[in-house]
Amino acid sequence: MPTTPLLTTRIDKWLWAARFFKTRSLASNAVELGRVLQNELRVKPAHAVKVGDLLEIHHADQIWQVEIVKIIDVRGSASIAQTMYGETAESIAKRQHKAELRRFQTEPAAQLQQRPTKRQRRQLNHILIE
Known part of the structure; x- marks a missing residue:
């Protein structure tokens, strides 16, 4: 029996099917908290x-x-999920730039030879907060 292509689906279901979130409840929670914007607007799950x-x-x-290219409301393989959206060039550039910055930053705890003292832990926390 052939299935007709979907025209719309719930945003939390699409995010889960596109494999941005591991579970649908995590996707729903992210939408609820405003971590997912649709056309620059905050929406409900x-x-x-x-x-x-x-x-x-x-x-x-x-x-x-990302721009939605295909609507599928069932979770499939990762290769199918990647065909559901197209990432903008600006987004790709920003993510690659952040990855480069992370690659060149050193871990604050890398210079420690053993377990940090209370004073060193405070210093590490101060660095991480800034």
Whole structure:
């Protein structure tokens, strides 16, 4: 039985199917907290998405700006999930720049030879907060 292509689906379901989040409840929670914007607007998890919508996804210290290319509401393989969206050139450049910066930064605890003392731990926390 042939299935008709979907025109819309819930944003949390699409994020889960596109493998941005491991579970649908995590995707729903991120949308609820405003970490996912649809066309620069904050939406609810049940909000419908359609082809052509622009999503800005803040997840795990990464920011993706993607345009929805395909609507699928079931989770499939990673190769299928990557065909559901196209990342903007600006987003790719920003993520690569952040990756380069992270690569050249040294870990504050790398210079320690043993377990840090209370004073060293305070200094590390002060560095990490800044």
